[in-house]
Amino acid sequence: MSRLERSFASDNFAGAHPKVLGALIEANSGHALAYGDDPISLEVYARIEDLFGAGTRTFFVFGGTGGNVAMLSSLAGPGDCVVCTEWSHIHVDETAAPERAGLKLLTRPSADGKLTPADIAAAAHWLGSQHHAQPRIVSITQPTELGTLYSPEEIGAVCEAAHRHGMLVHMDGARIANATAALGGIGSLRSFTTDAGIDALTFGGTKNGIVYGEAMVYFPQSGNPTIERGVRYAPWARKATTQLPSKARFVAAQFRALLEGDLWVELGGRANAGAAALFDAVRDIASLALTTPPAVNSLYPVVPDEAAEELRKTSFFWPWDPATQRVRWMTSWDTTPDDVEIFAGAVRTCME
Template structure:
C-alpha cells in the first residue's frame, strides 16, 4: 500500500493539503520585525475586521490553534457545572476528539442519526431532563455544518433548530471545520449569515486548517444575534452574553491562546480577503462533483447523488481499495460495510480527478 504520507495529492482528507500561497505570503509578512503578543497586532485587527464584515458588526473573533481545541474552548465558555451538549453520534466532538470535551467537564449527549444531522425532536427529548437534579443539564446543541457525512443543513433547518433550542433555554454551537465548503455549496458569501448568525447560531468554530491554512481556527461569537432574538428564554439570552464574557478566560484555560497570535490571524486575513476562503471551498466541492460525475456509473460504488460538499463515501471491496491506494491514498470510512471516504481539497486539480477516476475504472470494474 502506498504511504499516506505521499507527496502526490491524495483523496484522503482536506488536511493532507498544503498551504495556499497567499497564506504563506502573509505569514512571511507577519514575520517582519516584532509585534505585540496575544492579539495586539495589525494582522489580528485586520482579520477581526474581516470577520465583522462577513458576519456583521458585533462579531467577536477568538483565534485558536486547532479544531478540537476551538470546539472545547467554545463549549467550555457556554457550559457550567453539570451541563451537557447535544450532538449527533457522527460528530467530531463525539467520535474524534478523544474525550476532550468530557475531560473539560462537558457531558456529550450523542444522538443516533442516519444523516449526521440533529433534529428538533432530539432537542425536545433531551430538554425533558432540564431541572432534574440527577441528569446532566442540556445547555448547548452542537451542529456540524457540513456534517461529518458530507450532508448540509439548509438555512431554514438551522433556524428551526435554533428557535427550538432557544425556546428550551439551550444555546447553539456550530462546528464549522468545513464552513467554507458549506458556504460555497449554499450560495457563496451572500449565504453565510443565513445559516449562522441570522439563523440564531450563538458560537461558531470557523475552520481554517482544512481550507488552505497551515493551522488555526477562529471561534466566533455573535452577541448581535443574541441581542435581537425574541425567542430566547431569558436565561439563555443571558447565558449567550455571559459566554462571550467568559471567552477570553475559557480560551486561555483550554490552552488555545496563541501568544504569537499574528501567525494565526495573518493566515485568516489572507483567506478572508476578497473572500478567497469561499473560492477555495468551492474548488474542493467542484473537484468532488467532478469525481462523482466521472465514476458514478460504476453501480457497485453505490454513489447515487452528487456530493453536497467535498467528500464521497463509496463502497469498495477491500482488495480493490488496497490497489487503489497504490495510486492515491484515502481512508476507510466504515469497514463493516466496505465504505471508504474520498475527500477533495482546495488544491485538487482536474488532472488528479481524471487520473484517480481512470484508476477506479481499471481496478473496480
C-alpha cells in the same frame, strides 16, 4: 499504478495556499503585541465582524479540536451537557478532549449526520432535574461529518427549538468554507449562521488552505444572556484549554489572506468542484453505490477491502464505515482536474 502527489484522503493532507504563505512572511516584520492585541488581529476581528454582523467577537486558537473544546467550555455552566449527533467530530474524533474538559456529550442517533428539532425536544426532557446533566448547548456541524449540508431553514428550525428551551447553538464550522460555497457563496453565509440563530461558531481555516489556526466566533448580538457570559469566559476557557496562541498575529495574517477577496469561499468551492467531478467520472460504476452528487467535498462509496487496498497504491484514503465497506474520498482546495482523472481511472481499474 502511479501514486498521486495530492491525495483523496483529507483536505488536511493539502498544503497551504501561496497567498497564505506570503501573508506569513509579510507578518514576520518587526515586533507586535502578543496574545491577539496586535494590529493584524484587530483588523481581522473587524473583518469577521463585517462578515457576521455588528457585535461579533473573535478569538484565535491553534486547532479545530481545541477551538471546539475551548468554545464549548466557555459556554457550559456546572452540570451542563452538549447535545450532538453520534457522528459528531466532538464525539468521535476528539479523543474525549471535551469530556476531559468536563463536558458531557449527549449523543443522538442520526442517519445523515444532522440533528433535528425532535432531537432537541427529546434532550429537553431532562431539563430541570438536578439528577441529570442539563442539555444547555446544542452542537451541530456544517457541513456534517457525513458530507451532508443543513439548509438555512433546517438550521433555523434547530435554533428555534433550542432557544425555546433556553439552549445555545454552537456550529462546528471546520469546513464552513465548503458549506458557504455550496449554499450560494458569500451572500449565503449569514442565512445559515447568524440569521438562522447560531450563537457560536468554530470557524475553520486549516482545511481551507492555511497552515494552522481556527477562530472561536461568538454572536452576542443574538441578545441571549448566556452567550454574553460565554464571551466573558472565552479568554480563560481558551487559555485553560491551552489554545491561546501567543504570536496570534500569524494566525490572524493567514485569516486575512483567506478573507481577502473571499478567497476562502473560492477555495471551498474548488474543493467541492473536485468532488463533483470525481462523482461524475465514476457514478456509472454501480457497485460504488454513489447515488447522489456530493453536497460538498467528500464522497462515501462502497469499496470492498481488496479493491481499496489496490486503489490505495494510487492514493491513500480512510475507511469510513467498515460494517458497510464505505470509505471516504475527500478533495481539497488544490485538487486538480488531472488528479481527478487519474484517480477515477484507477477506481475503474480496481472496481471493474
